[in-house]
C-alpha cells in the first residue's frame with residue numbers, strides 16, 4: 001500500500017468545500033484539514049461543522065503555536081497586506097506544513113477550470129499540489145451543483161461577503177467591510193482596534209487602502225460605497241437563499257488576487 005497521504009485543505013469557502021464533497025468517495029483515506037487563525041467568521045466555524053457531519057469524517061483543525069497578535073508584534077505592528085502577507089504564512093501554511101511533516105502528500109486544491117489564479121506553491125518538496133477541478137474542467141457552475149446536490153449549500157456569509165478568511169482580511173472590498181459592520185458589529189470594532197495612526201511620522205496602518213475603518217463607517221461614506229456596489233444574485237442552498245456576489249468597484253482594483261490557501 002502506498003504511503004502517500006491525500007489531504008484536502010479547507011478554507012471554509014465554497015470551492016474547497018465542494019472539492020471535499022467531490023473527492024469524498026473517490027479517494028480512500030482522504031484527510032480534511034482546516035488551518036484556523038482564530039480570527040475566522042462565526043459562519044465559517046458553523047459551515048465546517050455542517051460539512052463535517054456530511055463527510056462523516058473529522059476535519060482536523062490546525063492552529064499556529066502563536067496567534068495573530070503575537071505575529072503582529074513580531075512584524076513591528078505592520079498589518080498584513082497583499083504586498084506583505086505574513087499572516088497566511090505563519091497562521092495557515094506553517095501549521096499545515098508542520099502537520100504533514102516529511103510525509104509524501106498529495107494536496108488537493110479547489111482552484112476551478114474557469115479561474116485564472118496561481119495555485120499553492122509548497123515550500124517543501126514532499127507536497128505535491130493536485131487540482132481535480134481543473135483536471136475535470138469543472139467551473140463555478142459545477143461548484144454550485146455539487147453544493148446544491150449535497151444539500152450543504154453556501155456558507156451563510158456569502159450573503160454579504162464573497163470570500164472566506166479572517167473577519168479582518170484586507171482582501172475585503174469596501175462594501176464587504178460595510179457588510180462586516182452590519183452583520184458583526186463587534187468584529188468590526190475589533191478590526192478597528194488594530195488600525196493605528198502615528199502622529200509623529202504620519203504613518204497610517206489601515207486594513208483598507210486609503211481610508212481607515214473609522215472613515216469608512218461614516219454614514220455618508222457607507223451610502224456612497226453601497227451605491228457603487230454592483231450586486232448580482234445567484235441562487236444557493238439551503239433554503240434557496242439568494243446570495244449576493246459583489247463586483248469589484250474602482251477602489252478595489254488595486255488588490256492582488258487573494259491567496260489560494262485562505263480563500264478557496
Ligand code: SF4
Pocket residue numbers: 037080085087088091092164165166168169170171259262
Ligand atoms: S484570510 Fe486574509 S488576513 Fe487571514 S490569514 Fe488569510 S490573507 Fe491573512
